[in-house]
Amino acid sequence: MTRWIDISQPLDENVPVWPGDTPFSYRLTWTKEDTGSVNVGQLTMSTHTGTHIDAPFHFDSSGKKVIDLSPDLYLGPVRVVYLKHPQTIGPEELKGENLEGVSRLLIRTDTWLDRSSFPAAIPPVHPTLAPFLAERGIRLLGLDLPSVDPLDSKELPAHHALTSHGVHILEGAVLYRVEAGDYEMVALPLPLTEADGSPVRAMLRPI
Template sequence: MKWIDITQPLNSRIGHWPGDVPFSSGLKLTKEQTGSVNIGNMSMSLHTGTHADAPFHFSDTGSTIDELDIHIFIGPARVIDLSGETEISRAALEKHSLEGTERLLIKTAVPNRPENFPETIVPVLPDAGPLLKEKGIFLIGVDVPSVDPLDSKEMESHHALYENGIHILENLMLDTVEIGDYELIALPLPITGGDGSPVRAVIRKLGGGKGEQ
């Protein structure tokens, strides 16, 4: 089976958090200038595009991105579709089969337009954290910039997931992905002291059912 790229492309059009550092890239030195190679550079927030949050992002005592086990971000994952819901709550999740997976990727934004920072999202509610822990899930991936409402200052869902041992991927591209079971690779960079990191997220379909009731 082919790998499917579920990463937002990084370019000058990509949406970013208001007031945060936008993505930019270009050639710092050309081959003509160096006599041998082109050398590029880039500038961006660690929370622009497809990325992993480290607990340190929302907790001063939380682990930084370089301290997280890379195996969190590699392995079987299930894609479910909650695009018809207004929130990712315990009740919404209980409509789906969550047994037999440790990583859950949730589709809500259809279509997904990475060049537009959304005005509203389908947020995760804090009551989802205990359910995911009960099911043995330790990684959640969403296709929007945050698991909390965009105007949240308390970051209740970030904290609820963290308290239940659940790590976070944000800004995945899932709108054209079928529900079902996949192999996931979404490795963050080992940024020392980082509160997050961009990831290149890819999935590959696994055999068997679609993981839905």
């Protein structure tokens, strides 16, 4: 049987978060010793910790929240493309890739390999990538990066462009051991009714 590949960032106190965002913590609020029967834990974390999806509400106060997004976006065939250390991610970088029939795309860049610290800079997605993907029927873009925009951006042009063209966003995937090719993906967000994003357990299985 073909084995699934976990492309999720492990969640513990060492997971890097966006500077100033809520650090991850887990603690036992009840212990088996105290209760006589069970351990019960408590999580504190940002909705954008580790491998996660962005809902449009993250950057648009009138945008859809996590619960409004179709689970189908995060289930099904996906193509992994390897762009080694690009300066930016736009149509020019993908012009040699066959994207026919692709509805979900993961881009491996290998520019954030040290997952113990937040990167100082990343290759951003150029806003012109949004119509390029939409014209080819791609509805989900995933990256091995914490954002699709420059880390110091306030306008978030790539976030807005992707959403306006119907392309949803998956960030923080761990792809450095994943070969380019076609896979089946599961990366479901939690059913959070008011949230701007959600951590996911993202898995790939070669097709």
